[in-house]
Amino acid sequence: MEWETVIGLEIHAQLATKSKIFSAASTAYGAEPNTQACAVDLGLPGVLPVLNQKAVRMAVKFGLAIDAEIAPYSVFARKNYFYPDLPKGYQISQFELPIVGLGHLDIEVDGEEKRIGVTRAHLEEDAGKSLHEDFHGLTGIDLNRAGTPLLEIVSEPDMRSAKEAVAYMRKLHELVRYLEICDGNMQEGSFRCDANVSVRPKGQAEFGTRAEIKNINSFKFVEKAINHEIERQIDVIEGGGQVVQETRLYDANKDETRSMRSKEEANDYRYFPDPDLLPVHIEDALKQEIQATLPELPAAKKQRFINDYQLDNEAANTLTSSRELADYFESVVKQSGCETKMCANWVTGDLLGALNKAALEITQSPIENERLAGLLTRIADNTISGKIAKQVFEEMWKGEQSADEIIESKGLKQITDSGAIEAIIDTIIANNPNQVEQYLGGKDKVFGFFVGQVMKETQGKANPGEVNKMLKAKLKR
Amino acid sequence: MHNKTIAEIARDLRNKQYSSVELTRHFLDRIQQHQELNAFVSVADEHALGQAEAADKALAAGDAPLLTGIPIGQKDIFCTRGIKTSCGSKMLDNFESPYDATVVEKFKQNGAVMPGKLNMDEFAMGSSNETSFYGAVRNPWNVDCVPGGSSGGSAAAVAARLVPAATGTDTGGSIRQPSSLCGITGLKPTYGRVSRYGMIAFASSLDQAGPMTRNAEDAAILLQAMAGFDGKDSTSVEQDVPDYRAELNNSLQGLKIGIPKEFFSSDLNADIAAVVNSAIAEYQKLGAELVEVSIPSLNQSIPVYYVIAPAECSANLSRFDGVRFGYRCENPQDLADLYTRSRGEGFGAEVKRRILMGTYALSAGYYDAYYLKAQKIRRMISEDFKKALSQADVLMGPVSPSTAFGIGEKTGDPIEMYLSDIYTIGVNLAGLPGMSVPAGFVDNKPVGLQIIGDYFAESRLLNVAHQFQQVTDWHQQIPQGFE
Numbered sequence: 008m009e010w011e012t013v014i015g016l017e018i019h020a021q022l023a024t025k026s027k028i029f030s031a032a033s034t035a036y037g038a039e040p041n042t043q044a045c046a047v048d049l050g051l052p053g054v055l056p057v058l059n060q061k062a063v064r065m066a067v068k069f070g071l072a073i074d075a076e077i078a079p080y081s082v083f084a085r086k087n088y089f090y091p092d093l094p095k096g097y098q099i100s101q102f103e104l105p106i107v108g109l110g111h112l113d114i115e116v117d118g119e120e121k122r123i124g125v126t127r128a129h130l131e132e133d134a135g136k137s138l139h140e141d142f143h144g145l146t147g148i149d150l151n152r153a154g155t156p157l158l159e160i161v162s163e164p165d166m167r168s169a170k171e172a173v174a175y176m177r178k179l180h181e182l183v184r185y186l187e188i189c190d191g192n193m194q195e196g197s198f199r200c201d202a203n204v205s206v207r208p209k210g211q212a213e214f215g216t217r218a219e220i221k222n223i224n225s226f227k228f229v230e231k232a233i234n235h236e237i238e239r240q241i242d243v244i245e246g247g248g249q250v251v252q253e254t255r256l257y258d259a260n261k262d263e264t265r266s267m268r269s270k271e272e273a274n275d276y277r278y279f280p281d282p283d284l285l286p287v288h289i290e291d292a293l294k295q296e297i298q299a300t301l302p303e304l305p306a307a308k309k310q311r312f313i314n315d316y317q318l319d320n321e322a323a324n325t326l327t328s329s330r331e332l333a334d335y336f337e338s339v340v341k342q343s344g345c346e347t348k349m350c351a352n353w354v355t356g357d358l359l360g361a362l363n364k365a366a367l368e369i370t371q372s373p374i375e376n377e378r379l380a381g382l383l384t385r386i387a388d389n390t391i392s393g394k395i396a397k398q399v400f401e402e403m404w405k406g407e408q409s410a411d412e413i414i415e416s417k418g419l420k421q422i423t424d425s426g427a428i429e430a431i432i433d434t435i436i437a438n439n440p441n442q443v444e445q446y447l448g449g450k451d452k453v454f455g456f457f458v459g460q461v462m463k464e465t466q467g468k469a470n471p472g473e474v475n476k477m478l479k480a481k482l483k484r
Numbered sequence: 485m486h487n488k489t490i491a492e493i494a495r496d497l498r499n500k501q502y503s504s505v506e507l508t509r510h511f512l513d514r515i516q517q518h519q520e521l522n523a524f525v526s527v528a529d530e531h532a533l534g535q536a537e538a539a540d541k542a543l544a545a546g547d548a549p550l551l552t553g554i555p556i557g558q559k560d561i562f563c564t565r566g567i568k569t570s571c572g573s574k575m576l577d578n579f580e581s582p583y584d585a586t587v588v589e590k591f592k593q594n595g596a597v598m599p600g601k602l603n604m605d606e607f608a609m610g611s612s613n614e615t616s617f618y619g620a621v622r623n624p625w626n627v628d629c630v631p632g633g634s635s636g637g638s639a640a641a642v643a644a645r646l647v648p649a650a651t652g653t654d655t656g657g658s659i660r661q662p663s664s665l666c667g668i669t670g671l672k673p674t675y676g677r678v679s680r681y682g683m684i685a686f687a688s689s690l691d692q693a694g695p696m697t698r699n700a701e702d703a704a705i706l707l708q709a710m711a712g713f714d715g716k717d718s719t720s721v722e723q724d725v726p727d728y729r730a731e732l733n734n735s736l737q738g739l740k741i742g743i744p745k746e747f748f749s750s751d752l753n754a755d756i757a758a759v760v761n762s763a764i765a766e767y768q769k770l771g772a773e774l775v776e777v778s779i780p781s782l783n784q785s786i787p788v789y790y791v792i793a794p795a796e797c798s799a800n801l802s803r804f805d806g807v808r809f810g811y812r813c814e815n816p817q818d819l820a821d822l823y824t825r826s827r828g829e830g831f832g833a834e835v836k837r838r839i840l841m842g843t844y845a846l847s848a849g850y851y852d853a854y855y856l857k858a859q860k861i862r863r864m865i866s867e868d869f870k871k872a873l874s875q876a877d878v879l880m881g882p883v884s885p886s887t888a889f890g891i892g893e894k895t896g897d898p899i900e901m902y903l904s905d906i907y908t909i910g911v912n913l914a915g916l917p918g919m920s921v922p923a924g925f926v927d928n929k930p931v932g933l934q935i936i937g938d939y940f941a942e943s944r945l946l947n948v949a950h951q952f953q954q955v956t957d958w959h960q961q962i963p964q965g966f967e
Contacts, residue, residue, distance in 0.1 A: 046582065046583055050808070051563075051581065051582070051583070051803075051809065052563060052569065052571065052581070052685075052803070052804075052810075053562075053563045053585055053681065053682040054681070055681050055716060055718065055719075056718065057715065057716060057717075057718050087802060089802065089805060089823055091819065094803060094807075094808060095802060096799070096801075096802020096803050097799050097802055148808075277843065277846035277847060277848075277851075278846075279851070282687075282688035282689035282796055
């Protein structure tokens, strides 16, 4: 039987506010346990939450960017459950009236565009962390993270493969970083994903029973976890069993999901409006004000790159995958004045290649955009060849010298004196009569031998185009 | 000294008739002498005397705030840094707050002395002060009777002259009902008028702190110190605080008093009705006119309250889990054991009853039928009150259906106990300000008159109460043995 997969994702994006969503404590990552938890975060008797308006603005910004309805009136609710790292015994979240309503995000998989619905996005506070190591069988609680603002972004069950799910997650990751509402740091848990996965016989209208896979914290694991889960569900059904609705945990070490709790064990969260907080009213004026702060979004930027820089789809996709990379590319184009395709090739090829190898982000690139632009300028004005340029690039990567300084100190300047090249060519022709004979006899491949010899003699500094031209003229058949 | 009002004490301190230290010692002595009332959970002698010394210096330097050097008791629901805050519960018997409630901070800024923390029903859940972990408080008018609740310690202490005034909180009548039963003046302000920050939450949408004093002028002075917007409480209202004493002496000529007919149904005890009616007649002598009004939904207020308040408290009290502060059971075997025994052993029966009711009302499948329905009726009640108040300046009626009842008399019957608040709960549901003013006695036990005003009409309420106190002396009566 042929099976179809149905996937919906819930993504928790940590909002990049300085202070927590309901208190003034810092949200900075990595502090000593419980040093960034104030009375409100600890849930002490008598404390009250006060909403961080910056978090509200970030949520609205996100909503506007995915073309969603922004609720004029939204409500915080208490989600009740007991857990040691949940200080109040309830999480302040939004339930019936979330701040962001229906929107959408377009993804691209194997060259095909697809629109994924975003059901809603709501504001909530994060819980603390339970620490199980180094406590001799006891559990330690770190409440630094308690009260950190989260935007939970819930998709429609619109994805049909793990690949689509990853594409959606990447697109969302790219968007929240474009909007500067989330740092997207997945190691630190700033961007986390729960996946709802089900399978059904191809052609069947109703959904199969779903399992929710919790807390997957990398793109790679999302794909693996979902694929593993799809296989598991198909095996269960084909083995005559039934998929049960449950929450499963992905174990990256074993590459498997395992059951956490079934539907029967699920909490009744007893949501009700939080009487400590007033409803959030978003006026049109505020929406307009925030709309005006929206940066150029990835899709628009990509289209502009294709139109203005004549880039192909792939290059435009790569270059707009982050705002920083796109900015880098554009400043290289601007400063070098070089042909845009060449700029794109250098950025997506040599630079990104080297960065990937060194596991660096564009923002950490050892070669700043000014220096790369300087290098490209020298290729364009024929000071160096593309081949020499790669050598210069490597030098630039290692140090802080500009392209010009390296070209100068290493004497890499292209030989443009055609008389000098001509003399070298003449000598080579004279010293290699056999090869001349072969070439003149019709063996085209031998031409490369002559080019190589000239380059060897000139240490690569001859202009390859010029060399070709002159050799052709000398060895006229 | 102890029979003087705050206004009088403030004058005496400035005239150097006695110092704040002398005054504070005097009240601390009285607290010591009358321990049988069980009005205090903690007495903070050293703390209070330290504050009194500082107050004397401030007074000597001149330009000290009005409350400087005057002892004001705090209900043990307000967090006080360095002094135990128990909320009347075993759960918090070991709890010392690292911060001061906004109300406490404001009294400090106003120079007041804090002699101790007053007994109360556990987590403010009760109408008799019998649910306190620290035992029942006795009513100074009759020590075999309850003082009312939940601010029973505050009411008894003010009536017995153990403090000149105290704070209370009122979720369903917890300031007004004990004020009525102890013969003092109590004011529950408009919801949002006084910050709830640092006041341990019972039912967040209903809780409101207010003054419990011997007369309306003192209530005005205390409210002045307590009221105001607080950035730490999102439900506090950003509205200017008027001078609450400015209108005290306004004439009541032409005042329209609305008499809600539901307050005077046949269920009302005839003796209490007689006291309330004679108080209203007094107002007519002062030039007021009576208008009959109706609050048809009033009889829904108890069922609505007993859905909303427990629902909110079921979540508010979840933080008492034995993990970070408060009571923790001995040798918990695992997490579930830690939770169940800490909460099972730390909370009293009434608190558990309400947590269970609230949890049930919010449960999947019941939410719409209980919580949502209750919220709808709550809006109806508010509308009914608003309509009544559009026809009158203030509303008047009884505070409590009975005078102080015997200790133990109603503990076996929660419903009977809940009915104690039948005339007060509607005011909380609507968020309106309400007062209890001493209006007479039945069988030697005080009876209060309830005055209800429009939103933020505290000045008007205080004026109406003050004028009554200019022509009556019910508020000046002193229980025997406490003269």
